[in-house]
Amino acid sequence: MNTGGINQAVVKRMNKLFKIIILLFFQLGLLAGCATSGGQRTAKQDEVLQKVSQELAEDQLLDVWIELFEPGELPEDKEDARGLSLDIRKAEAYYIPFYLRGVMEKTGYWGAVRVVPKNTEGAELLVRGTIVSSTGEELRLEVTALDASGREWFRKIYKAKVEATDYTSIQPPSDSFDALYHAIANDLAQFRDTLTDAERTNIRQIAEMRFAIDMVPDAFSGYLGKDDKDRYTLLKLPAEDDPAIQRVRLVRERDFLFVDTLNGHFENFYRQMASPYLEWRKARSTEAAALREIKRKANSQKALGVAAILGAIAIEALGGSDTRVSTGTVRDVMVIGGLYSIKMGMDTNAQSTIYQAAIEELGESFSSEAKPMVVEVDGETRELTGTAEAQYEQWRDIMRKIYASETGLVPVSSSTGVTE
Amino acid sequence: MPETQALQLLREDYSSLNQVKTEFDQALKGGGLSDREKADYKIWIRQLEDRVAEDCLAISTKTTASVPVDPPCEKILASYSVPADIDIKGESTGQEKTDRMLEQLNGSLGEFDERLLREQDRVKSKRPTAESAGGAAGGAAGDSAGGGSDGDESEEGNAADDSGQKKQGDKQTEQDRQPAGGESGTPSKSSSGHKSTAPKDIPDGRNDDVVARQLREAAEKETDPELKKKLWDEYRRYKSGSR
Numbered sequence: 001m002n003t004g005g006i007n008q009a010v011v012k013r014m015n016k017l018f019k020i021i022i023l024l025f026f027q028l029g030l031l032a033g034c035a036t037s038g039g040q041r042t043a044k045q046d047e048v049l050q051k052v053s054q055e056l057a058e059d060q061l062l063d064v065w066i067e068l069f070e071p072g073e074l075p076e077d078k079e080d081a082r083g084l085s086l087d088i089r090k091a092e093a094y095y096i097p098f099y100l101r102g103v104m105e106k107t108g109y110w111g112a113v114r115v116v117p118k119n120t121e122g123a124e125l126l127v128r129g130t131i132v133s134s135t136g137e138e139l140r141l142e143v144t145a146l147d148a149s150g151r152e153w154f155r156k157i158y159k160a161k162v163e164a165t166d167y168t169s170i171q172p173p174s175d176s177f178d179a180l181y182h183a184i185a186n187d188l189a190q191f192r193d194t195l196t197d198a199e200r201t202n203i204r205q206i207a208e209m210r211f212a213i214d215m216v217p218d219a220f221s222g223y224l225g226k227d228d229k230d231r232y233t234l235l236k237l238p239a240e241d242d243p244a245i246q247r248v249r250l251v252r253e254r255d256f257l258f259v260d261t262l263n264g265h266f267e268n269f270y271r272q273m274a275s276p277y278l279e280w281r282k283a284r285s286t287e288a289a290a291l292r293e294i295k296r297k298a299n300s301q302k303a304l305g306v307a308a309i310l311g312a313i314a315i316e317a318l319g320g321s322d323t324r325v326s327t328g329t330v331r332d333v334m335v336i337g338g339l340y341s342i343k344m345g346m347d348t349n350a351q352s353t354i355y356q357a358a359i360e361e362l363g364e365s366f367s368s369e370a371k372p373m374v375v376e377v378d379g380e381t382r383e384l385t386g387t388a389e390a391q392y393e394q395w396r397d398i399m400r401k402i403y404a405s406e407t408g409l410v411p412v413s414s415s416t417g418v419t420e
Numbered sequence: 421m422p423e424t425q426a427l428q429l430l431r432e433d434y435s436s437l438n439q440v441k442t443e444f445d446q447a448l449k450g451g452g453l454s455d456r457e458k459a460d461y462k463i464w465i466r467q468l469e470d471r472v473a474e475d476c477l478a479i480s481t482k483t484t485a486s487v488p489v490d491p492p493c494e495k496i497l498a499s500y501s502v503p504a505d506i507d508i509k510g511e512s513t514g515q516e517k518t519d520r521m522l523e524q525l526n527g528s529l530g531e532f533d534e535r536l537l538r539e540q541d542r543v544k545s546k547r548p549t550a551e552s553a554g555g556a557a558g559g560a561a562g563d564s565a566g567g568g569s570d571g572d573e574s575e576e577g578n579a580a581d582d583s584g585q586k587k588q589g590d591k592q593t594e595q596d597r598q599p600a601g602g603e604s605g606t607p608s609k610s611s612s613g614h615k616s617t618a619p620k621d622i623p624d625g626r627n628d629d630v631v632a633r634q635l636r637e638a639a640e641k642e643t644d645p646e647l648k649k650k651l652w653d654e655y656r657r658y659k660s661g662s663r
Binding site for chain 1: 517540
């Protein structure tokens with residue numbers, strides 16, 4: 001017997017196995033690394049909203065701007081996407097940040113919390129989000145938080161599931177996914193608490209200087225440094241009585257006023273949307289749960305029916321004439337019951353089609369209700385933003401000229417890009 | 421003007437100034453000058469001093485040449501005040517320009533304020549009434565546009581309450597829109613629309629799921645009493661099992 005050859009083969013196979021194990025560990029490690037950098041959190045149903053124990057000093061309150069969410073993409077699977085639409089997602093892209101705003105305001109950790117259109121400059125803390133999934137039964141959001149210095153606080157996917165019955169006690173202004181909103185607000189508050197007072201002040205100052213640079217670059221471009229990772233550093237601060245910064249502050253006040261006005265439109269949208277949105281999610285969840293249940297029952301009914309008929313046949317085949325006489329009624333009941341169960345299974349299959357149609361109809365109905373609301377708020381946002389942008393451009397121009405006139409310095413370029 | 425010419429002019433003017441000053445001193449010492457002659461000398465000297473100072477200023481601001489030590493431009497410029505009739509006018513023009521721009525900025529800020537206030541009024545007028553409002557976000561009191569709170573928690577409460585009433589209405593409407601076999605948990609037609617033929621111990625179909633509803637409907641429709649009884653038995657068994 002060539003034991004040496006066998007041993008060599010065993011050793012080779014062991015080595016190969018070892019390599020596979022090492023590779024698996026390596027891949028698992030990579031996956032774990034991805035999960036840590038990205039982060040995912042499933043909100044527990046009993047997640048309590050963390051609030052301040054005592055009022056915070058005004059100069060330690062960071063203003064939060066929540067961007068309108070990205071509507072994300074609908075599920076590729078046709079079954080999963082049933083009754084969902086991009087129109088609904090667009091409505092949710094307004095609804096969700098506005099709801100989050102309300103939750104964050106209640107915590108006492110923040111200054112003004114406002115919803116802003118995408119790419120709005122000037123936030124102290126900016127929260128961005130994408131709707132990964134929203135079905136009524138599940139909500140999954142990707143949320144990124146970054147402060148004015150460009151530091152990313154975190155990027156996480158938040159996930160929560162509810163059941164149709166969870167909607168029974170929910171009415172606006174509550175939401176069935178409150179736990180998820182609480183989780184986001186709590187994480188933000190937790191990160192905020194890790195900052196020192198000086199760091200928070202620094203964030204506020206950088207936000208102001210970024211706005212000042214946007215308005216009068218000639219005067220303030222030297223006040224901030226920016227590295228290749230888009231992180232800002234405060235290099236110096238203007239004197240409190242510097243007329244240029246005082247003018248910038250006047251404009252910034254108007255910027256806040258503009259954002260507040262926009263939020264008035266968002267609030268109107270939210271108020272119109274809250275009830276029908278809740279009703280849609282509730283009905284969809286109910287239908288989806290019923291659909292799952294009926295599919296499960298259809299399968300088990302058919303299986304039971306077949307088993308009953310097989311049982312009856314077995315009695316018929318195995319029993320003697322006496323048995324056949326004595327079990328005649330039982331066999332009949334088994335056959336009838338089996339056929340009935342199979343029929344029921346087929347009926348419930350047909351019923352599932354009705355549920356699918358119901359889910360689609362609910363989606364279409366809510367889409368047609370939400371679409372004009374979205375179009376309206378979208379139009380108002382664009383109109384107001386356009387007006388403000390044109391106004392800011394004019395202010396930029398005037399402030400640069402005033403600065404040049406006061407200092408005798410020739411502006412680097414005019415608002416139109418022409419050297420003055 | 422070339423730097424050399426500017427320097428030449430400065431030296432000539434400075435020389436003239438010194439010469440006139442010396443003559444004036446000598447004339448004063450001689451005591452033969454009338455008051456008018458003294459005044460004329462003083463005006464002449466001042467004019468020459470201004471000219472020298474202007475020459476120094478021209479060299480220091482308009483040429484790249486360094487300010488000369490002789491004549492002592494630095495000393496001359498230190499005591500030199502810009503003639504009012506020329507430079508004050510220039511300063512005033514610059515200041516006026518700045519003032520005009522500040523006025524324009526302030527006016528524009530005011531106009532923007534008014535526009536936003538009008539917009540806020542429009543927003544408020546379009547705010548859904550309490551009946552249709554879904555309540556304020558996140559359970560917080562809703563801020564009015566403009567950052568100020570409506571300050572009306574009770575309004576929010578009402579809004580929520582009213583929305584609850586509305587919700588019932590919506591639900592009814594939603595039910596009306598429901599396709600056949602729609603929202604489960606709603607009473608079946610048999611239990612709500614028709615007189616039920618169910619045995620007394622059979623509850624109403626309010627909490628029936630789809631399977632129970634089908635059993636109920638089959639039992640109600642069945643005309644054979646024996647089969648009907650079996651179907652009701654099946655219904656009871658199913659209901660007791662599903663509870």
